[in-house]
Amino acid sequence: MEKKKITIVGAGNVGATTAQWGAKKEIGHIILVDMIEGMPAGKALDLMQTGSVEDFDVNLIGTNDYKDTKDSDLIVITAGLARKPGMSRDDLQDANYKIVREVTEKIMEYSKNPIIMVVTNPLDVMCYVALKISGLKPEKVFGMAGILDTSRMRAFISMELGISKRDVFALVLGGHGDSMVPLPSYTTVGGINISKFLPKDKIDAIVDRTRKGGGEIVALLKTGSAYYAPAASVIQMADAILNDRKRVLPCSAWLTGQYGINETYVGVPIILGKGGVEKIIELDLTKEELAALQKSASEVKAQMSKLQI
Numbered sequence: 001m002e003k004k005k006i007t008i009v010g011a012g013n014v015g016a017t018t019a020q021w022g023a024k025k026e027i028g029h030i031i032l033v034d035m036i037e038g039m040p041a042g043k044a045l046d047l048m049q050t051g052s053v054e055d056f057d058v059n060l061i062g063t064n065d066y067k068d069t070k071d072s073d074l075i076v077i078t079a080g081l082a083r084k085p086g087m088s089r090d091d092l093q094d095a096n097y098k099i100v101r102e103v104t105e106k107i108m109e110y111s112k113n114p115i116i117m118v119v120t121n122p123l124d125v126m127c128y129v130a131l132k133i134s135g136l137k138p139e140k141v142f143g144m145a146g147i148l149d150t151s152r153m154r155a156f157i158s159m160e161l162g163i164s165k166r167d168v169f170a171l172v173l174g175g176h177g178d179s180m181v182p183l184p185s186y187t188t189v190g191g192i193n194i195s196k197f198l199p200k201d202k203i204d205a206i207v208d209r210t211r212k213g214g215g216e217i218v219a220l221l222k223t224g225s226a227y228y229a230p231a232a233s234v235i236q237m238a239d240a241i242l243n244d245r246k247r248v249l250p251c252s253a254w255l256t257g258q259y260g261i262n263e264t265y266v267g268v269p270i271i272l273g274k275g276g277v278e279k280i281i282e283l284d285l286t287k288e289e290l291a292a293l294q295k296s297a298s299e300v301k302a303q304m305s306k307l308q309i
């Protein structure tokens, strides 16, 4: 099968680490783009040489020129500012809006009908920017957040129980921010509901730590935000798309009435394949869970409406 072409815009922490996971997994030809002169080319060269030691063969180039992104199958947008300590995701909105707008315009000059996966924060709002500016169909523009938030919840449960992370499944819906909605009712260990393993107060503490999971890492790092788990999550989605795996994953998708939510990006379970968002799955939620999801979506919508697009 011919290798697909994946462009990663932003060769910073998340972008470069995404290229690293992607190269190791031979996910496709990788183009790493950044505005800083020479930097993406240097990182790509370094990474390409790693293939001799780590046994991978992919075409990997780094560039400042969008011409090199021509006919990409998948574009991952990580360009933008990362949160600094004390800075909320919302503080980022104005700065990153301009960046995501510019990047989307440039991408669309060279790729006719790509899939765009947004990573830049504030995530759900930036998906909307990419949707509007690209003019692509909503199923082709979506965001990575739910897999990361879920990975944090899974890890905290695994740490608490001393049970393999592989056997822990969790689900986090909603906007990628403080209003996210972790769902203990859909959280299982080896297929068994989490309530059989942990008392309510422990589950509540894990839910709370999950909500603040990004901030916990920002506070420790002092400069920048998390990137290993974010990059791994991007590659899980890229693999689902480029290999048409039809995986069921929580992602930020454009809702058109599902969950009583209309014309907003918010995290929900979807089926992800070569067409992008191939289906949005509507779960049965309790009244409280649904209300929390709708509240989270309305917060995203309020932020979206501040943009002049």
Ligand code: TXD
Pocket: 009, 010, 011, 012, 013, 014, 015, 033, 034, 035, 036, 078, 079, 080, 081, 082, 083, 096, 099, 102, 103, 118, 119, 120, 121, 122, 123, 144, 145, 148, 176, 224, 225, 226, 227, 230
């Ligand atoms: O769950 C999620 N969606 C997230 C989101 C998880 C982790 C990080 N998340 C967000 O991704 C974060 O809040 C930021 O908004 C982005 C990128 O985070 P990263 O940690 O990679 O930031 P860096 O290391 O600062 O890298 C950003 C790069 C840097 O090299 C800039 O030069 C580049 O983006 N950049 C640009 N490239 C091209 N074009 C333009 N205009 C541009 N502006 C900045």
